[in-house]
Amino acid sequence: MTGDEGRADRDEQPSGAALPHHASPITHHLPPITHPPALLSCHDLSVKAGSLLAVQNVSAEFPAGQLSAIIGPNGAGKSTLMRALLGLDVPTSGEVRLDGRPLAAWTRRERAAKLAYLAQGEALPEGALVRDVVALGRGAGGWLWGLLPLGGWAQADEDAVTQALRRTDTEQFAERPVQSLSGGERQRVSLARALAADPQFLMLDEPTNHLDLGYAADLLTALNTEAAGGMGVVAVLHDLTLAAQADRLLLLHAGRVLAQGTPEEVLTPANLHAAYGLQAEVLRHNGRLIVIPEVGRGK
Numbered sequence: 343m344t345g346d347e348g349r350a351d352r353d354e355q356p357s358g359a360a361l362p363h364h365a366s367p368i369t370h371h372l373p374p375i376t377h378p379p380a381l382l383s384c385h386d387l388s389v390k391a392g393s394l395l396a397v398q399n400v401s402a403e404f405p406a407g408q409l410s411a412i413i414g415p416n417g418a419g420k421s422t423l424m425r426a427l428l429g430l431d432v433p434t435s436g437e438v439r440l441d442g443r444p445l446a447a448w449t450r451r452e453r454a455a456k457l458a459y460l461a462q463g464e465a466l467p468e469g470a471l472v473r474d475v476v477a478l479g480r481g482a483g484g485w486l487w488g489l490l491p492l493g494g495w496a497q498a499d500e501d502a503v504t505q506a507l508r509r510t511d512t513e514q515f516a517e518r519p520v521q522s523l524s525g526g527e528r529q530r531v532s533l534a535r536a537l538a539a540d541p542q543f544l545m546l547d548e549p550t551n552h553l554d555l556g557y558a559a560d561l562l563t564a565l566n567t568e569a570a571g572g573m574g575v576v577a578v579l580h581d582l583t584l585a586a587q588a589d590r591l592l593l594l595h596a597g598r599v600l601a602q603g604t605p606e607e608v609l610t611p612a613n614l615h616a617a618y619g620l621q622a623e624v625l626r627h628n629g630r631l632i633v634i635p636e637v638g639r640g641k
C-alpha cells in the first residue's frame with residue numbers, strides 16, 4: 343500500500359455515521375499532504391568523456407514545471423552533463439537523482455518512461471511517415487524486431503500520438519514521409535516523438551540548432567507550454583537571448599558550474615566574460631534580457 347492509499351483510508355468517514363457536535367472531522371487536524379514536486383538533480387557529479395573529465399563536481403536541480411537551460415561555451419561539458427542526467431553516461435563520482443532516488447536504482451524501462459531525450463542533430467528514419475516516427479516515442483516498453491510494440495498497442499497509445507502531433511503543430515504532416523519536410527518541421531516531428539512518450543522530463547540537446555528565428559521561437563514557445571503543463575524541460579541552448587526566456591539557467595565553463603539561477607542572476611556581463619571571454623552588454627527590454635556581444639569591426 344502506498345502512503346496515499348493509507349491516507350485515503352484514514353480520511354474516509356463511514357457513510358451515515360454522524361460525528362458528535364464537539365468532534366470535528368479528523369481531516370481538520372491533519373496537515374494537507376504535499377508531494378514534493380518532481381525533481382531531476384545531480385550532486386557533486388563528475389563525468390568523463392573519453393579520458394577527459396568533462397563534467398566536474400556539478401550540483402544542480404531541474405524542477406518539474408520549469409524550463410531550465412544549460413548554457414556555456416563549446417566544450418564546456420553541456421552534452422556530457424545531459425547524457426549523465428539521462429543515465430547514458432556513468433559518472434565517475436557523485437550521482438543523479440530522479441524524484442530523490444538515485445537514477446542508477448531505476449530500471450531502464452522506468453527511466454525510459456520518465457525521461458525523453460532529443461539528441462543533438464537527431465536523424466529521422468528516411469522513408470518513414472511522420473505519424474509512424476512519432477509512434478516510436480511510445481516504445482518505452484521495447485519493440486519486437488524494431489516493429490511491434492512489446493506491450494501491445496492500445497487506444498491510449500494512438501491518442502498520445504495524436505496529442506503529440508497536435509501539441510507540436512505537426513498533425514498536418516502526419517501522413518507525409520519525413521524526408522519531404524524542412525529542417526524546422528523535422529525538428530518539431532522529433533519533439534512530437536519525444537512528447538508521445540508522455541515523459542516527466544524532456545531533455546533536449548541544442549534543439550534550436552539550424553532553426554531560423556521563427557522556428558526557434560516556436561520551439562521555445564512549445565517548450566514553455568510543456569513546462570507550464572507540469573513537465574520538467576531541460577534544454578542545452580547556445581542562443582543566450584533565447585536562453586534568457588527560460589525559468590532557470592545553469593552556466594558551465596570547463597566542466598564546472600560558473601553560475602546558476604534566474605536569467606537575471608546568471609546573464610551578467612561579468613559571468614559572460616568569465617565564460618566566453620567576451621565583452622557583452624545585457625539589456626532589459628519589455629521585461630526580457632537581450633545579450634549583445636561586442637563584435638570588432640576589423641580594420
Ligand SMILES: Nc1ncnc2c1ncn2[C@@H]1O[C@H](COP(=O)(O)OP(=O)(O)OP(=O)(O)O)[C@@H](O)[C@H]1O
Nearest residue numbers: 391392393394396415416417418419420421422423
Ligand atoms: N569521446 C570523447 N573523447 C575525448 N574527449 C571528449 C569525448 N567526448 C567529448 N569530449 C570532450 O569533452 C568536452 C566536453 O564535451 P561536450 O560535448 O560535453 O561539450 P559541449 O559543452 O556540449 O560542447 P558544444 O557546445 O561544442 O556541443 C569537450 O572538450 C570535448 O572535446
